Structure formats: structure tokens, C-alpha cells
Amino acid sequence: MSNIKISVIIPVYNCEEYIGTTLKSVINQNFKDYEIIVIDDGSTDNSLEIIKLTLKGCGIKYKIIHQKNAGVSVARNQGILASEGEFLVFVDGDDYILENHLSELYVEGYDFTLTQFAKKHDDRLSNYNNFDFESILTDEFIKKELNMEILFNFFQLAYKADIIKGNNIFFTPGVVYGEDIEFALKALIHGDRIHVSNEVTYYYIQRYDSAIRTTEYRRFDVVEIFENLSTYYRIHGKNKQADLIIYSRIPRAIFGNMNYFFYSCYGFEEVMYVMKKKNLFSKLARFRGNLKFKIKVQLFLLNPKLYYKMWFRFKNSID
Incomplete structure (x- = not known):
């Protein structure tokens, strides 16, 4: 039986400018018993070389999956299938996490756990968020999201792997906008309760070249x-x-x-x-x-x- 508590799934496509920082933030966690799964989605820059160089000798179990370019959903799905952890955590290849991200997310006795994120552009941070509850039933959380009473992104959650795999929940291929919230809201109905931390541990990097x-x-x-x-x-x-x-x-x-x-x-x-x-x-x-x-x-x-x-x-x- 695997003793891996968390699988960190990182899809990458042409992120040579960012992926080194991303991976170093994942490597430098104050948490043990996790694995790193990087899926290179057919990058045409130096991303794959940087991934290999950064992970080599890091002391943490890792897997590098290379596929022909098929989109971020297919890449994340490959990561799910290759994962061995008790929980699944997603980090995008141009974002980064603080050293306590995984330790804040790993809380036994819950189907899902959540931390907060901030948007970062240059040295400016925005979208700090605090919830007025430390745990919440998934049905109530879904209701708040559907009424847009809370600000929420799928990467804030750690997902119990048994729920994801047992219910065949995957990201919809070919979808550019909304596949992530669909994944989260599908998963949540199969669990009972979410543990909530108001620690900001994930930095979402805003890039103007990915504008609307x-x-x-x-x-x-x-x-x-x-x-x-x-x-x-x-x-x-x-x-x-x-x-x-x-x-x-x-x-x-x-x-x-x-x-x-x-x-x-x-x-x-x-x-x-x-x-x-x-x-x-x-x-x-x-x-x-x-x-x-x-x-x-x-x-x-x-x-x-x-x-x-x-x-x-x-x-x-x-x-």
C-alpha cells in the first residue's frame, strides 16, 4: 500500500520562464510523504529540460510524463491516472505555492481541504479572501458557489483521490474555459465536508499574454x-x-x-x-x-x- 499522502499534479506547456520557480516551490515544502507528477503537454521550448534538471536529485518521489500537445485537461487527467497519493493537489506550471501549502491542505478526516490564494502581478497582490467558517458541508459550499457568494478556484482544494477515481471524475478535454470549476463541482457532491484554512498559500500569477x-x-x-x-x-x-x-x-x-x-x-x-x-x-x-x-x-x-x-x-x- 502506498504511503504517499499527496500527489501534486502539474501540467506544463511552454512555461520555461516560470516552471523552475514553480517546481522549486513544490520541492521546498515543510511536508513529507508526497509525490510530484509533471505532465509536459508537448512543449516546444525548454520546459522539459528545465523540469528534468530541477527535479533530478530533489529527494522527493517524482514522475515526468511527456505527451503530444493535447491540452491542459488531458494533461491533468494523465496526472490523475498516474497518481498514488491519498489526496490530489493541482498546481499550474506558471504559478507557485508557499512552503506550508501541502501541510495546510493535509487534514485527516475530511474529503476535501481548502486554502486561500492571491493573484500576483509583479509585486502586487490582490484577491485575498477569508471565509467565516473553518469547515463546511459540501452541499452548503456548492450552494454558496452557485449563488456566487464566495470567491473560489479549483486549485484551492485538495481532493480525496478515492472520490475522484471511484466516480470517474476527469477534466473535460477540449474545453478552454470552465473545465476546472466543472471538475471541482462534480467532485464536491461525492463528499461530505470541507476543511477550510484562511492561510494564503497559493499564488496565481497573472500574465497579460493569457488575457481574454x-x-x-x-x-x-x-x-x-x-x-x-x-x-x-x-x-x-x-x-x-x-x-x-x-x-x-x-x-x-x-x-x-x-x-x-x-x-x-x-x-x-x-x-x-x-x-x-x-x-x-x-x-x-x-x-x-x-x-x-x-x-x-x-x-x-x-x-x-x-x-x-x-x-x-x-x-x-x-x-
Whole structure:
């Protein structure tokens, strides 16, 4: 039987500028009994050479998997299949973690554990987050996420490996935006409770070369991801959560991404064309919940052009 407590899964594609720092942060943990699994997704730069050089002689069990370029989802899935740990932890190849990341995440008696993250650009940090609970039922956590009451990213969690593998939960290949939250929200319904730490132990590095224009309007693909997740929830008897997706999470995602495009200086007519083509107006109109947000949605649906002019004038925050 394996005595590995945590498998750290790191997908890499052309990260030669960052992967050395990432791996050193994973190696320098104040935690024992973990393995490092790096999946090189067909990098064309020096990433693979840096990975081999950095891990050689590190004293920690590691695996390097090289595959033809197939995308981050396939890379992460390969890491899951190769893992031997009790828990799975994901770190992206251009981010890094603090030395207590794994020790904060390994808490016995829980199906999932969570720490906080901060966005980092140059020397600036943002998006510190604190939860007012030390543990929470997974159903309650899902409800908060679907109502967008909490800021959450999939890499904050450690996942019980038996839950992931026992329920055949994998990242959806070919999806550019939303595959990570889909993975997390699928996994969470199969567990009972999450342990929560308010320690910031993960640094998400913001790179302007990965800005929204590189994926254009594929941010709206998250709607299909959530629709598929709703179906998954109904199959597993989670009808209330499925309804929250349809009547709360999807409308919020549409409205938030629409405002993001406005903020990123996409033209009004262009955004409206894409939304009509994707049939997003009718899905937005299904919103049920918070009155303030509902009024915003109704004002937009009554007169999109007027809403845009008012938004542009006051530079409203993205909801």
C-alpha cells in the first residue's frame, strides 16, 4: 500500500520562464510523504529540460510524463491516472505555492481541504479572501458557489483521490474555459465536508499574454459547461443544486462575462451578436434570486443599448 499522502499534479506547456520557480516551490515544502507528477503537454521550448534538471536529485518521489500537445485537461487527467497519493493537489506550471501549502491542505478526516490564494502581478497582490467558517458541508459550499457568494478556484482544494477515481471524475478535454470549476463541482457532491484554512498559500500569477482576447468569446462556453453540470447533478439526485445552476449560476455567468467584454473594450454590437447567436438572452432572463441583480438583468433585457450607455458612463462593477 502506498504511503504517499499527496500527489501534486502539474501540467506544463511552454512555461520555461516560470516552471523552475514553480517546481522549486513544490520541492521546498515543510511536508513529507508526497509525490510530484509533471505532465509536459508537448512543449516546444525548454520546459522539459528545465523540469528534468530541477527535479533530478530533489529527494522527493517524482514522475515526468511527456505527451503530444493535447491540452491542459488531458494533461491533468494523465496526472490523475498516474497518481498514488491519498489526496490530489493541482498546481499550474506558471504559478507557485508557499512552503506550508501541502501541510495546510493535509487534514485527516475530511474529503476535501481548502486554502486561500492571491493573484500576483509583479509585486502586487490582490484577491485575498477569508471565509467565516473553518469547515463546511459540501452541499452548503456548492450552494454558496452557485449563488456566487464566495470567491473560489479549483486549485484551492485538495481532493480525496478515492472520490475522484471511484466516480470517474476527469477534466473535460477540449474545453478552454470552465473545465476546472466543472471538475471541482462534480467532485464536491461525492463528499461530505470541507476543511477550510484562511492561510494564503497559493499564488496565481497573472500574465497579460493569457488575457481574454486569446480566447475571444469562449468565456461564454462556461454556459454549456454549467448546463452539462446541471444534468450531472440531476442524475445524482441533486435537483436543488441543478436548479441553482439554471436559475442563478448561468445567468450570473452570462451577465458577468458580458460586462467583462464591455470592460475589455469589445464593441456593443459585437457582444450582442455573439449573445444572440448563442441564445444567451433567454437563459439570462431565467434568473431567480437577489432583487438587486434581478433589476439589473431586467433593465438590460428591456433596453440593452441604454444599459450599455449607462454602464459605460458610470463604469459599473462586473457582477
